[in-house]
Amino acid sequence: MKAPSKTSVSGTSVPKTSVRAVRTAGGLSVRFELRPLLTVGALLVVAFAASVLLIGTGDFQIPVPDVLNTLMGNGSVAHEFIINDLRLPRVVVGLLVGAALGLSGALFQSVTRNPLGSPDIIGFGQGSTVGALIVIVLFQGSAEAVALGSLAGGLVTGALIYLLAWKRGIHGYRLVLVGIGAAAVLTAMNGYLLTKAQIVDAARAVVWITGSLNGRGWEQVGPLFWFCLILMPLVLLYARPLRMLEMGDDVAYALGVRVERTRLVLMTAAVLLTAAATAAAGPVAFVSLTAPQLARRLTRSPGPNLLASMVMGATLLIAADLGAQRVFGADQLPVGVVTGVLGGGYLLWLLASERKAGRI
Numbered sequence: 001m002k003a004p005s006k007t008s009v010s011g012t013s014v015p016k017t018s019v020r021a022v023r024t025a026g027g028l029s030v031r032f033e034l035r036p037l038l039t040v041g042a043l044l045v046v047a048f049a050a051s052v053l054l055i056g057t058g059d060f061q062i063p064v065p066d067v068l069n070t071l072m073g074n075g076s077v078a079h080e081f082i083i084n085d086l087r088l089p090r091v092v093v094g095l096l097v098g099a100a101l102g103l104s105g106a107l108f109q110s111v112t113r114n115p116l117g118s119p120d121i122i123g124f125g126q127g128s129t130v131g132a133l134i135v136i137v138l139f140q141g142s143a144e145a146v147a148l149g150s151l152a153g154g155l156v157t158g159a160l161i162y163l164l165a166w167k168r169g170i171h172g173y174r175l176v177l178v179g180i181g182a183a184a185v186l187t188a189m190n191g192y193l194l195t196k197a198q199i200v201d202a203a204r205a206v207v208w209i210t211g212s213l214n215g216r217g218w219e220q221v222g223p224l225f226w227f228c229l230i231l232m233p234l235v236l237l238y239a240r241p242l243r244m245l246e247m248g249d250d251v252a253y254a255l256g257v258r259v260e261r262t263r264l265v266l267m268t269a270a271v272l273l274t275a276a277a278t279a280a281a282g283p284v285a286f287v288s289l290t291a292p293q294l295a296r297r298l299t300r301s302p303g304p305n306l307l308a309s310m311v312m313g314a315t316l317l318i319a320a321d322l323g324a325q326r327v328f329g330a331d332q333l334p335v336g337v338v339t340g341v342l343g344g345g346y347l348l349w350l351l352a353s354e355r356k357a358g359r360i
Contacts, residue, residue, distance in 0.1 A: 036299040040311050043298075047315040051095065054322045055087045093216040093280055094321055094335070095314045096224045098287055100277040102313020103235060103306060105288030106295070107270040110242050110304040111263055114176050115350060118289035119274040122179020125285075126186035127157020128278035129209055133190055136205045137197040146208065147223070147279035154275025157182065162267065211284035211336020213321055220280045227276040231269045236306055238266055243303045284336045286343020287313050293350065 055071075056062040060082060062070075070079045071088075101119070108117040119125050131153020135141035141149065165178040190209065194202055241262045244252040252259050274288065294316075295308035320338040327333070 033299075033301055036301045036305065036308055039295070039299045040308050043308070043311040043315050047095065047311065047318055050315065050318045050322050051091045054091055054094075054318060054325065055083055057322065057325045058082075058087065089217045089221055090213050090321075091318065092221050093224065094213050094317050096221070096228055097213075097277040097281045097284060098291075098314035098317030099232075099310045100224070100228055100273040100313070101284065101288040102291035102295070102316070103232060103310040104270040104273040104277075105290075105313070106292035106304050106306050106309035107235065107242070107266050108288070109292050110246055111266060111270075112173070112175050113246060114173065115293055116289075117176055117179075118286075119270070120283065120285055120288060121183065122176055123161055123182035123186055124154055124157055124179070124271055124274050125278060125283045125288075126183050126190065128154035128275045129283050130186050130189050130193070131156070132208060132279070132282075133193040133205050136208065137193045137201050140201060143219075147220075150279040151275045154271055154278060157186065158267065158271035158275075162264075207334075208282045210334045211282040211339070212334035213281055214334065216281065224276050224280045227272060231273055232310065235266065235269050238262060239304060239306050242266060242306075246303065282334075282336060284317065285340040286347065287316055287339055290343050290346045291316055293346075 052064055052067050056064060056067045062079060062082065066075060066079055067083065069075050070083045075083065105118050108119060108122070109115055111117065112122075116122075128150040132146045132150040134153070135146045135149035139145065161175070161179050161182050164182070165175040167174065194205060197205060241252070241257045244255050244257050245259065245262060252262075277284070291313035292305065292309040295305045295312040298312075299305055299308050301308075317335065317339065320342065321335040324333040324335055324338045
């Protein structure tokens with residue numbers, strides 16, 4: 001009996017899953033893998049359940065049946081105000097931020113062919129933070145101005161890292177190394193800006209850079225929703241070329257992929273998703289690093305696993321916020337602290353695994 005073959009992608013050895021094919025009435029054959037679809041379905045169920053529990057959690061506890069009734073438009077006036085005006089926006093922001101970070105992490109890890117190719121490792125998250133801190137510290141800007149500053153900082157950082165890493169094309173390890181150097185410089189800039197801030201602005205900046213869903217309302221949902229609505233379908237359309245890119249530039253060229261154009265489009269989309277997520281909730285750490293790797297291990301499928309990474313990111317962020325509220329209270333522990341602790345532990349484990357495998 002022949003053992004199932006394995007494929008190594010981004011430093012992870014994963015077995016090939018069983019493939020199903022369906023032929024439509026027009027003769028079109030549609031290929032899909034069963035395990036990734038089941039994984040995505042299970043993660044969606046977990047994300048929905050965690051969201052319902054999170055909506056009911058707070059100083060005023062709301063039972064799950066009442067939450068569901070209110071979401072369907074049958075709740076009391078008090079429940080509708082608490083859920084629709086106060087808690088639901090926070091949950092929606094958390095889902096969108098987690099999905100955007102998970103997808104951007106999958107894109108960077110696939111483009112660089114490196115499990116450490118994450119926006120918060122290679123400087124893009126720090127760039128968004130610099131933009132936001134400049135607005136807070138130097139201009140005492142409003143929340144909308146801080147969001148725009150974060151978006152601008154992420155875009156400028158992405159362009160600079162891309163140009164610095166360019167040498168007859170973009171090589172994955174060169175991009176990671178340049179990004180790590182940029183992250184160090186940008187982190188130092190963040191520290192300098194904090195030392196120059198007035199005490200009130202410094203306190204506001206520290207709360208923002210921790211990464212939190214506290215106080216998030218519908219005004220944060222709108223811009224982030226449109227970014228996700230435009231960029232996520234675009235990225236999913238490039239899933240096939242991205243999968244070919246993971247096999248190497250020469251193979252992708254031979255298969256007809258416009259390598260540099262595809263890489264530039266996907267990196268731009270990833271930078272925009274990271275910047276939009278950071279603008280909405282601050283720099284939530286390590287979701288973009290851990291979500292794609294966990295999705296890959298659950299699906300046991302080669303390739304970028306874009307949809308699974310997106311749903312995994314949303315599930316992780318909502319679960320982390322739920323855990324923080326259940327253990328510490330609604331406003332005592334920002335979600336960025338929880339993801340930072342869990343993600344830092346995962347990063348140490350990943351580095352140990354890569355070293356043991358001889359890849360670093």
